[in-house]
Amino acid sequence: MKLEDLLTKLVEVDSLELENVEVDVEELIMSVKQSMVMLARAAAPQVQRVEQRAEAPAKPEEVSFELPVDTYPGRIEEVTIGATRAEGGTRGYQVKIGGQRTLYLFEGGWVNKPVVSFDVFDMPQPQFPKALREVWSEYWDSPGEWAKEAVKRGADLVTLHLVSTDPKVKDTPVSEAAKTVEEVLQAVDVPLVIGGSGNPEKDPVLFEKVAEVAENERCLLASANLDLDHERIVRAAVKHNHNVLSWVSLDINDQKTLNRLLLKEGLPRDRMVQDPTTAALGYGLEYTYTMIERLKISGLKGESELAFPVSCGVTNAWAAREAWMNVQEWGPREYRGPLWETVNALAVMLAGADIMMMLHPAAVQAVRELIDSLFSDAEDASTLEWLKV
Numbered sequence: 001m002k003l004e005d006l007l008t009k010l011v012e013v014d015s016l017e018l019e020n021v022e023v024d025v026e027e028l029i030m031s032v033k034q035s036m037v038m039l040a041r042a043a044a045p046q047v048q049r050v051e052q053r054a055e056a057p058a059k060p061e062e063v064s065f066e067l068p069v070d071t072y073p074g075r076i077e078e079v080t081i082g083a084t085r086a087e088g089g090t091r092g093y094q095v096k097i098g099g100q101r102t103l104y105l106f107e108g109g110w111v112n113k114p115v116v117s118f119d120v121f122d123m124p125q126p127q128f129p130k131a132l133r134e135v136w137s138e139y140w141d142s143p144g145e146w147a148k149e150a151v152k153r154g155a156d157l158v159t160l161h162l163v164s165t166d167p168k169v170k171d172t173p174v175s176e177a178a179k180t181v182e183e184v185l186q187a188v189d190v191p192l193v194i195g196g197s198g199n200p201e202k203d204p205v206l207f208e209k210v211a212e213v214a215e216n217e218r219c220l221l222a223s224a225n226l227d228l229d230h231e232r233i234v235r236a237a238v239k240h241n242h243n244v245l246s247w248v249s250l251d252i253n254d255q256k257t258l259n260r261l262l263l264k265e266g267l268p269r270d271r272m273v274q275d276p277t278t279a280a281l282g283y284g285l286e287y288t289y290t291m292i293e294r295l296k297i298s299g300l301k302g303e304s305e306l307a308f309p310v311s312c313g314v315t316n317a318w319a320a321r322e323a324w325m326n327v328q329e330w331g332p333r334e335y336r337g338p339l340w341e342t343v344n345a346l347a348v349m350l351a352g353a354d355i356m357m358m359l360h361p362a363a364v365q366a367v368r369e370l371i372d373s374l375f376s377d378a379e380d381a382s383t384l385e386w387l388k389v
Helices: 004-010 032-055 130-136 143-152 176-188 200-214 230-240 252-264 285-300 315-320 333-349 361-379 380-389
Strands: 076-081 095-098 114-120 157-161 193-196 220-224 243-247 272-275 310-312 355-358
Touching: 004 193, 004 252, 032 193, 076 243, 114 143, 114 310, 114 361, 130 333, 143 157, 143 176, 157 176, 157 333, 176 193, 176 310, 200 230, 220 230, 230 243, 230 252, 243 333, 252 285, 315 333, 315 355, 333 355, 333 361, 355 361, 355 380
Parallel strands: 114 157, 114 355, 157 193, 193 220, 220 243, 243 272, 310 355
Antiparallel strands: 076 095
């Protein structure tokens, strides 16, 4: 009898009787090592498996798979930023965002790619982290030159932040800020986003003036919020042919309320972009991601007050200490900062963002390459065939 057979039989019995055996000892102790028991247990199913292999294997059932393509009753508004000479402006091209009829690319209802806007400021930014100072300090004394360099480095749009107009900063007069807008418009021919300082008293006056100076350029005025006179901004945008950014602080009910007010005040639906606020990775990015998803899903399901493209201030990533603080254990800052911005951009883009305002050229390059890759694949239907295998 083989050892495996003996061990198998030993495992199957509760007691063992010895016949015709004479033992002359004062005490008899029998022990079975754990390894022998384990070997016995393994031997039994092994014999069974050998018997099973002798049988003909059953033919597997054929299964089919279809992509889970959904249809939606709503549609995200398509918004055009920038006006060419044919439309009465001076921009070299227009940027269209939004227009989605589905949530996912493979569902076939995406119309326009997400786009990247480089941030430009109307005054030097010495408080920038070192990785950003090294890139932009050469240009930040001239917003026009800064904008030119941003275009060279891959900007689809330029966002001009008129932060010096804040009374707590430099209190730059509105008339001087308007000249800065003119300077940038002449320096580059890409569509323009014009941001204020965030001061609730100064911004409405500022936007009235810059809207007039940039008349018919179809800029995006950034931004209207619940804490300032948004009706004045809407009137200026409608009068001088611009778009308006509807900004709230991570509250979907506030977003719905503000959007409703802007529409009631006369802003056309194809002139509104919404910004739910972008929290940085490690500081609440998951809230931003969730809110963008909720905005897009609600809009596609037919909630018209939320069916607008989404803009995200990805540069908020640089507010996270992990992006700039000199901690040796965290790795080199010159890589860590751009990576932090890149991850923030990719997160909001996957959630459904249409515009990503960014700062570091390396981060912009990485994001643009991914956008081009995703959309070139989506345009080639054969690349999705692997999902059906």
